[in-house]
Amino acid sequence: MERINVLGMGPGHRDYVLPISTRLIEESDVIVSSARLLQGLELEGKEVYRIGSLTEAIEYIKCKRHMQIAVLVSGDSCFFSMLSLLRRHFESEELNVVPGIGSLQYMFSRLGMSWSEAFMGSVHGRELDFAELALRYKAVGLLTDGKWNPQAIAKALVEKGLGEKTMYIGENLSYENEKISRVRAHEAAHSGSHDMCVVVICDE
Template sequence: MGRILVIGTGPGNEKYLTPVARVALEKAQAVAGGSRALMLVSRGKRKFQIKNNLHELESFVRENMDKTVAVLTSGDPGIFSILKFLLEKFDSDEIEVIPGISSLQLCFARFRETWEDVRLISLHGRNHENISSVVRNNRKVAIFTDSRNSPQKVAEKLLKELGNLKAGVCCNLTSEDEIIVRSNLMEIASGNFPENSIVVIWSE
């Protein structure tokens, strides 16, 4: 019986793929992941591109359980990743998790801050009606934004409801187009940032 390796591929640039993750990826005979992650995979391996097709992903993994099959996640598997789905569908004893460097870690590294006290919110594919309440009740909040809830929209909502708090945004981490801004909600609300970013709010 093979194993399911859930491998964190880091925040984007291949330089941030850990040595342990690289070795695990080489061991895998079948690999599933997003289009960018699959670019890390050498020829000769069975590949499956993850889109909006979780049922097909489950089938691909089951079909390759006689081998070592890897499922690639961006960042770290422990933060808003496909790992939760896999744990619902497979026995945890069949799964090995290989951590990666998350965009959250790198964002706070860019801000030169610790993040053990941060409250996380993901707006990927969902609305968060209580976002202002969460920010009001936590000293430090990190928000993963998406196309429906861009950094600008999030900042506008919080600015209207909570005032001009200290805020920052991290975009396109590890790429040539990386953007790091540390300012306030007003500046972010009036800015132009990629949709998939991390907004950090300091309410101290």
């Protein structure tokens, strides 16, 4: 039985997809992915499953185990991705995991900053103490969501007296409309909405 390829597709633009992932997509019969990650891929002749329900996606993959499957995940496959869910349903020997360039890795590189001493995390469905993290680490990199967007994170910092912390807000990273803003937390607390964001909090 073929192993399931779990492929990290990078921050967005195809330039940041590893060649091995491109090759494994070409060799696969079935592609399981969100609609966004399918954009720009040559998938003629392949069976494509667009993820809606994660539970249904797992059942679909189980039904296709006799075929070569590629599961595409955004960023790095080992960092807050569908891999954790796959590990609960399949043995590690059944998975061929290929890393990718994560949005936070990309963001730190664009800032010219090391992330070796930074906290890297996600607020997707999680509650974090942003003030404590900002005090403990030289930098804090966060994947944001609809609830904990840059404005909400900034407000949480201001409430703890950290309004002078610097926030870098990265939007649409790696795409042509990429935008990286540098603001103080007290300024970001009153900013407008942002699209597809990551945030880096630091002292400068």
